[in-house]
Amino acid sequence: MARNIDPELDGLEILYSKHEISSTVASLAQSMAEYYGNRSTVNVVPVMTGGMQFSAVLLSELERIRPGKWLVSPIFASAYSSDETLAEPTIEFPVTFDNRVDFQAPTIVVDDLLDTGTTMMKLMKDIQSKGFPKVDLAVLIERERNEPKGIVPRFCGFQLKSDRWLVGFGMDSEQRYRGLEAVYVQI
Numbered sequence: 001m002a003r004n005i006d007p008e009l010d011g012l013e014i015l016y017s018k019h020e021i022s023s024t025v026a027s028l029a030q031s032m033a034e035y036y037g038n039r040s041t042v043n044v045v046p047v048m049t050g051g052m053q054f055s056a057v058l059l060s061e062l063e064r065i066r067p068g069k070w071l072v073s074p075i076f077a078s079a080y081s082s083d084e085t086l087a088e089p090t091i092e093f094p095v096t097f098d099n100r101v102d103f104q105a106p107t108i109v110v111d112d113l114l115d116t117g118t119t120m121m122k123l124m125k126d127i128q129s130k131g132f133p134k135v136d137l138a139v140l141i142e143r144e145r146n147e148p149k150g151i152v153p154r155f156c157g158f159q160l161k162s163d164r165w166l167v168g169f170g171m172d173s174e175q176r177y178r179g180l181e182a183v184y185v186q187i
Contacts, residue, residue: 012167012177012184016158021140021169021182024157025054028138029061032155036106039069043107045127046074051111053170053178054140058110073100075127077111079119089119091126098130106134112170114139114156117149124151140169141183 016024036042044062046055055074062070076092101107107127114120120137128135138155143163160166167173168180177184 009180009184011187013187014182015160015166015185016141016169016183018181021157022057024140025057026061028155028157029058029065032058032108032138033062033065035154036069036108037066039106041102041105042070043101043105043132044070044072045101045107045109046072047109047111047123048074048076049178050113050170050172054112055110058138071100071102071105073097075123077119077123079116089122091119091123093126101132103131104133106136107132108136108138108155110138112140113166114142114149114151114153116145117151121150141166 032042044055044059046052046059052074055072059070059072073094073096075094075097077089079089109120109124109127111120114137124135124137136154137151139153140157141160142153142156142158144159144161162185164185165173166183166185167177168183170178171183172178173186
């Protein structure tokens, strides 16, 4: 199989194209709208900064399907001090978080990548401790690992068996490439 290398992006190979991502996000939004169909409000909690691009596209699709249903209140989470160097997860709730959510509504955390699950487990525990009745997870990509993560996303766009470093569509390498419209692997 020929490698899908973008000549403008030396050292990067396309893993998921803009079209594949767009189609997958539309499908995820439809599934979410159906799953939360009988609820008048759903909290959407994008994980910044990685989940920023995925969340923006997903929210546009959700609003197209069910306008006015989605309350958005982002949080910040990180576990990498540099590429491929895991650190202790940090979770930051903006001071306005509690004022921007409906504590009686279900909550969906949205992130770009579920990798080891360490950060997401801490984040989900922190959100659940705030007293939400139901907290689910949506990720664009779930990296398959041999060891259990302790968390399973309710909504997942792609399953990935590779350990290669990903960039684009929110994922970065030393804070670069986040805004690319496709997901790439470094070659």
